[in-house]
Each structure stands twice: as structure tokens, then as C-alpha cells.
Amino acid sequence: MVREIKVTHDIAFANRPQTTAVKLSLYGCSILSIWRVGHNVREEEISIMIQKISQLSSMGALVNVSELATTLTNDIVCRCALGRKHGNSHFGDLAGKLLKLQTAITFSDRFAWLGWMDNLIGFMGRIKKISRELDISYDHVIDEHLIHENKHDDPDYNKDFIYILLQIQKHHTNFTRENIKAIIMDMFIGETESTSSTIEWAFAELVKNPNVMRKAQEEVRRVVGKKDKVDEEDIHQMHYLKLVIKESLRLHPDVAINVLESSMVTNIRGFHVSANTRLVINNCPIQRDPKQWERPDEFIPERFSCNPVDFKGKDYKFIPFGAGREICPGISFAMTVIESAIANLLYWFDWKTLDGEELDMTEGFRVTVTMKNRTTSCYCCISFDLNLSSTLYMYILVDSLKITCS
Numbered sequence: 346m347v348r349e350i351k352v353t354h355d356i357a358f359a360n361r362p363q364t365t366a367v368k369l370s371l372y373g374c375s376i377l378s379i380w381r382v383g384h385n386v387r388e389e390e391i392s393i394m395i396q397k398i399s400q401l402s403s404m405g406a407l408v409n410v411s412e413l414a415t416t417l418t419n420d421i422v423c424r425c426a427l428g429r430k431h432g433n434s435h436f437g438d439l440a441g442k443l444l445k446l447q448t449a450i451t452f453s454d455r456f457a458w459l460g461w462m463d464n465l466i467g468f469m470g471r472i473k474k475i476s477r478e479l480d481i482s483y484d485h486v487i488d489e490h491l492i493h494e495n496k497h498d499d500p501d502y503n504k505d506f507i508y509i510l511l512q513i514q515k516h517h518t519n520f521t522r523e524n525i526k527a528i529i530m531d532m533f534i535g536e537t538e539s540t541s542s543t544i545e546w547a548f549a550e551l552v553k554n555p556n557v558m559r560k561a562q563e564e565v566r567r568v569v570g571k572k573d574k575v576d577e578e579d580i581h582q583m584h585y586l587k588l589v590i591k592e593s594l595r596l597h598p599d600v601a602i603n604v605l606e607s608s609m610v611t612n613i614r615g616f617h618v619s620a621n622t623r624l625v626i627n628n629c630p631i632q633r634d635p636k637q638w639e640r641p642d643e644f645i646p647e648r649f650s651c652n653p654v655d656f657k658g659k660d661y662k663f664i665p666f667g668a669g670r671e672i673c674p675g676i677s678f679a680m681t682v683i684e685s686a687i688a689n690l691l692y693w694f695d696w697k698t699l700d701g702e703e704l705d706m707t708e709g710f711r712v713t714v715t716m717k718n719r720t721t722s723c724y725c726c727i728s729f730d731l732n733l734s735s736t737l738y739m740y741i742l743v744d745s746l747k748i749t750c751s
């Protein structure tokens with residue numbers, strides 16, 4: 346069915362549903378997907394994370410892996426996209442809030458004639474407020490880049506994503522400022538939570554499965570040797586680590602729900618689908634289907650060792666990044682960050698939970714249909730919340746390899 350929808354009939358399902366919320370915030374949904382990888386930025390931010398952990402470890406303190414992973418991914422995307430960090434995850438936080446509102450189905454999406462209810466309950470107001478805040482911030486960053494344009498001609502200057510888009514604009518007059526903002530918005534929305542959440546899940550599985558952790562750690566330490574840092578080239582040789590992350594993406598697909606909309610009448614394996622029908626692909630039952638996977642609910646990285654199944658969008662039983670022409674454009678970026686982060690965490694430290702406590706692996710995935718009665722309003726929304734239910738607190742056992750915190 347996934348192949349039918351994402352490949353055979355991809356033209357019919359090429360549109361993402363433009364809910365009222367998405368229309369309001371994505372500059373009319375002009376989507377372009379380009380990405381350059383900021384190699385130095387990643388290395389610097391991972392090194393900052395390792396120094397933070399090292400400081401905590403020297404004080405014998407607990408390390409909140411969830412928080413570190415979120416800060417790491419927000420800071421990397423912010424620096425690669427906008428050139429520098431902006432406050433305390435300002436863009437990441439706003440994009441996260443917007444994503445939550447965008448997954449809501451409003452009155453006007455369900456019944457056009459009830460659209461006035463969205464205004465009444467303040468839903469539209471909230472979306473507009475966050476979108477305006479983001480819009481002003483994007484304008485500010487673009488203006489800042491234009492003012493310092495000369496600086497960008499300096500070959501040593503770190504060329505960020507806005508710089509690249511402004512260069513494109515110089516040669517393509519129909520490439521507008523709105524297009525630039527839409528691409529940046531896409532990146533923040535696409536990235537929000539998915540990368541950090543994959544780091545959390547993979548790490549939680551490693552802690553829960555000490556044998557897997559030991560095997561992965563031995564590999565990482567053997568490949569890196571006695572160097573003072575994990576190079577990205579080293580990661581190409583970490584085959585077991587890659588299996589661990591793959592298995593984590595299978596068992597815990599962060600973007601579990603893929604919502605599409607048909608633009609024309611279609612027939613999918615005998616099912617008549619009329620135009621403007623919303624269609625939801627749910628990855629969890631596909632990636633845990635006992636007909637497709639042996640012992641599907643267990644974390645077994647080895648299942649991929651002699652198995653060519655991959656997440657590049659060609660194997661329809663394993664689609665954590667989607668498939669077809671709409672496949673996630675951030676795959677290589679996300680995988681490089683995830684692999685580097687976990688390799689570093691394993692290289693520098695040994696880990697265990699506080700007092701050997703069992704990790705709560707309950708999924709915080711919720712699809713709720715709620716009717717909330719408030720003093721001023723009442724609204725009905727469906728929201729998808731894909732957070733891990735609990736924060737991961739780890740205790741560092743041994744700061745096994747010397748780190749200088751200077």
C-alpha cells in the first residue's frame with residue numbers, strides 16, 4: 346500500500362494537506378528542499394556537549410541526556426541555517442510550538458461553515474502570533490546577513506544557509522524573500538524534535554541492553570583509538586553503531602504519522618479514493634509488523650547485519666524518513682548528527698541509570714481527540730504528540746578517557 350501511495354500514485358498524493366494552520370504559517374506552503382552540511386559546526390557543538398557532560402561528571406552529577414540532545418540539535422540547525430545561535434533555542438522552541446498547532450485539525454478544516462469558531466476560541470490568534478514572531482525574527486536575520494554581506498566574501502567566513510539562499514536570489518529574481526523564509530521554516534519544522542528524539546531512543550535502548558552497549562562501545566573505542574576526538578571519517582567504520590541506530594529507527598520511528606492528501610480521484614488496490622481525501626500512513630504498525638519482521642518488538646540491531654533493507658525510501662516496510670518524491674531531505678544531515686553524537690557519548694563515557702533503575706520506555710505518542718470546555722471557548726482538536734514520555738537521566742559511571750575541560 347505504501348508503494349502504491351508514495352510511488353505508483355505519487356502525483357495524486359504529492360500535496361501535503363494544507364490545513365488552516367499550515368497555510369497561515371508556511372508562507373503559502375512554497376516548499377524547496379536544499380541542505381548543506383555544516384561539518385565544523387557539528388564538531389564544535391558536539392565538543393561543547395562533551396565538555397558539559399565532563400563538568401557534570403567531575404561533580405558526580407546526573408546528566409539529562411534528553412536536554413543535551415535537544416540543545417545540541419537546535420544549536421546545530423540554528424548555526425547551519427542562520428549563522429549563529431539565537432538566544433536559548435529561540436527558533437527551535439517557536440518552530441516546536443508551531444508544529445504542535447499545525448497538527449491540530451481546526452473547525453474550518455472539518456466544516457468550512459464553522460470556521461468562525463477557530464477565531465472565537467483564539468486558535469487562529471495563537472498561530473498568527475507565533476508565525477508573526479517567527480516572521481519578524483527571520484526578517485531580522487536576513488537583514489543582518491545583507492548588512493554583513495561583505496564579510497561573507499571573506500573565504501574564512503562560515504557560509505551559512507541564508508547566505509547560500511541569498512546568493513541564489515541574486516541570480517533568480519523570482520526567488521523571493523518569502524521563499525527563503527519558507528525554506529528556513531521547513532528546516533526548523535522538519536528538524537524539530539526528530540533528530541534529538543532519535544538520539545534519545547537509540548541511547549535509551551543502549552542503556553536498556555547492556556550487551557549491545559558494550560559491543561557498540563568496544564567498536565567505537567577500537568576505531569577511534571587514542572585520538573583526542575572522534576572524526577566523522579571514523580564513523581564510516583562503525584558498522585555496528587549504524588545497525589544500532591537503524592534498529593532504533595525501526596522500533597521507534599519518531600515521525601510515525603505521515604499525512605497526505607489526494608489531488609484527484611484515484612484507485613488504490615480496489616479502494617476508491619476521491620479528490621481532497623486525507624490519508625494517513627502510520628509507520629509503527631508497518632515497522633513492527635510480525636509478518637515482515639522476526640520478533641518485531643525486540644531491539645535486535647543484528648537483524649540488519651546481513652539484510653540489505655534500508656531507510657532510503659525503497660524498502661516500504663522500513664520508512665522512518667518517508668518514501669517517494671517527498672522523502673525527508675534531511676536524512677544525511679540527521680544521520681551524521683545522530684551517529685556523531687552517539688559515537689562521542691560512547692567513546693568518552695560509561696553510562697548507567699541512577700541506582701540501576703529500569704528505564705521507562707513507554708511511548709509518549711498520543712493521538713487524542715478532546716473536547717475542552719473553557720470559560721471563554723470550546724474546541725475540538727486532534728493532536729499528535731511524539732515526545733518520549735519521560736526524560737532520560739543517566740549517571741556517569743566512569744569518565745573513562747581523560748578529557749580536558751579547557
Ligand code: HEM
Pocket residue numbers: 361376378380422531532533535536539540543599600603664665666667668669670671672673674675676678679
Ligand atoms: C531522525 C530525524 C528525522 C526523521 C525521522 C525525519 C522524518 C521525516 C519524514 C517521515 C518526512 C515525511 C516524508 C514523506 O512524506 O515521505 C520528513 C519530511 C521532511 N523533513 Fe525530515 N526527518 C528527520 C530530520 C530532518 C532534518 C534534520 C531536516 C532538516 C534539516 C528535515 C527536513 C525535512 C523537510 C524539509 C521535510 C519536508 C519535505 C517535503 O515536504 O518535501 N528532516 N522528515
